[in-house]
Amino acid sequence: MSDINHLFSMAGKRVLVTGASSGLGRHFARTLARAGARIAVGARRTDRLQTLVEEIRSDGGEAIALALDVSSRKSVIACLDALNDQFGGLDVVVNNAGVSDTKAALDYTDDDWDNILQTNLKGAWMVAQEGARRMVKNGGGSIINVTSILSSRVTAGVGPYCAAKAGLAHLTRSLALELARYGVRVNSLAPGYVMTEINRELLESDVGEKLKKRIPARKFCEVQDLDGALLLLASNAGRAMTGSEIVVDNGHACSGL
Structure with missing residues (x-):
């Protein structure tokens, strides 16, 4: 019974959450901290990160704030080096940082495309790659790429975002294939529409x-609806899972709308 009780525990796990200054990233950091993880929160808006760190610490958790621009490999490496100095290693990456825009396909510029793909796909690639290099040396770990139901379906106005998330979903499977022998698991978490402050x-x-009428359950997800899937992929409960994508969307992807 004790093994079951501790199956989803994150006690002592060293975790980096990217894009943690707001929205899903902020919630993911707090959820993992409550499960016992030692949390490093990374984002460009470090003022908001410090507020999050103080909230986690006031709840009895351990957290540090690290400046991170996922579009820069130099910044990614500096962030992970600082995390290693503080925690002595890395066990879990939640690759959450992302940006989007809404425009007609013919109105997107090259700069729009580059910005969205640089952050959502290349940025996730660099964080996963540099994180995996450290995990391989430490004997394993878990990388969770936050994709979207738009990794496998489309909607109007967000073409570059759809392309980036589809690429990230396929990249997840590719990395899972290569890194499994080193004990590094790579999975993706695909939310539907989720209520956040943004x-x-x-x-x-x-x-x-x-939008709600397109969802079979006729409701949007709340951030806490993602907690179970997040903890499954981050903890030992999901130790045999790699290359998987967990969809949390109240059935939206099933609707075809």
């Missing part, structure tokens, strides 16, 4: 009501 106003508007 999009709550939109999702609670008339536009949001129309």
Whole structure:
């Protein structure tokens, strides 16, 4: 029974969460800290990171804030080196940093494309690659790439984002294949529409009501709905899982809409 009770424990695990200054990343960091992990939160907006760190510490957790621009390999390496200096190693990466935009396909510029792909795909690649190099030396670990239901379906206005998330989903499987022999698991977590501080106003508007009608459950996900899947992929509960994608979307991907 004791093994079952501790199956999802993150006690002592050293975790990096990227894009942690708001939204899903912020929630992921707090969830993993409550499960016992030692958390490094990374983002460009370090002022907001410090507030998050103080909240985690006030809850009895351990956390540090690290400046991180995932579009720069130099920044990624510096962040991971600082994490290693503080924690002595890395066990889990939650590759969450991402950006998006909404425009008609014919209105996107090359700069728009480069910005979205640089952050959502190349940035995730660099964090996963540099994180995996450290995990291989430490005997293993878990990388969780946050994709989207748009990694396997499309909607209008977000072409570059769809392309980036589809690429990240396929990259997840490729990395899983190569890194399994080193004890490094690579999986993806694919949310549907999730209520966060960034999009709550939109999702609670008339536009949001129309979106909601496309979802079989007729409701959006809340951030806490992702906790079970996150902990499964991060903890020993998912130790035999690699190359998998877990979809959390209230059935949206099944609807075909």
